[in-house]
Amino acid sequence: MLLNARRVDNAEGVPERILLAIEDITERIEAQTHLRASETQSRELAERFRFLAESMPQKIFTAKPNGDIDYFNRQWIEFTGLSFEQIRDWGWLQFVHPEDVEENIRRWQHSIDTQEPFYMEHRFLRIDGQYRWHVSRAVPMLDAEGKVLMWIGSNTEIEEVRQAKVEAERASRAKDEFLAALSHELRTPLTPVLMMASALESDPTVQPEVREQLG
Structure with missing residues (x-):
């Protein structure tokens, strides 16, 4: 309860009576308590998320509903050599490979507009000047x-996987080319023999027994 008191004076200014007002503020106190508890819980959850994100080997980021990046974990800072202030919001486009930028923007904007999960394989510039392939995913909370509260995303390097795939495709093409060449070489020596046999088979001067064997 909240007690309010006010003195009432008469015409001569002499205190005459006191007015008391009692207000039930139970709901207000409960609401304030709930709000403080909710804020405390939100801070604890945010701290736990940051701790988890900083501990993971993957590169982690979060974004506002409009797509502006508002958090990169330390793996991103170490990989790019750039500060958070340099790559926040849409500043991260500076380390995306020039050939991937347009498609990256298109897909990210599409996810923002439709709330569909984001997925893309693209190249990021490492601190040593080398571009490395990554697979990026993001989902809305x-x-x-x-309504979207935030986006949570991860970026996993797949450079070795991509290189292995390229090598496997190159080996497969080399095998196909070798088999095609081998098949051609095996068929080519027989061509004159087959042509001669065909000619003898149609030659009327050749004895019937020989033509029958050739056929």
């Missing part, structure tokens, strides 16, 4: 009404 929604509230009870289905």
Whole structure:
């Protein structure tokens, strides 16, 4: 309860009575308590997320509903050699390979507009000047009404996987070319023999027994 008191004076300014007002503020106190508890819980969850993100080997990021990046974990800072202030919001486009930028923007904007998960394989510039292939994924976190609260994403390097795939494709092409050449070489020596046999088979001067064997 909240007690309010106010003195009431008469015309001569002499205190005459006191007015008391009692207000039930139970709901207000409960609401404030709930709000403080919710804020505390939110801070604890945020701290746990940051701790988890900083501990993971993958590169982690979060973004606002409009797509502006508002967090990169330390793996990103170490990989690019850039500060968070340099790559926040849409500044991260500076380390995307020039050939991947346009498609990257298109897919990211599409996910923002449709709330569909983001996925792309693209190249990022490492601190040593080398571009490395990554697979990037991001999903939206929604509230009870289905509105996007934030985006959570990860970027995993797949450079070795891509290189292995390229080598496997190169080896497969080399094998196919070798087999085609071998098949051609095996068929070519028989061509004159087959042509001669065909000519003898149609030659009327050749004895019937020989033509029958050739056929």
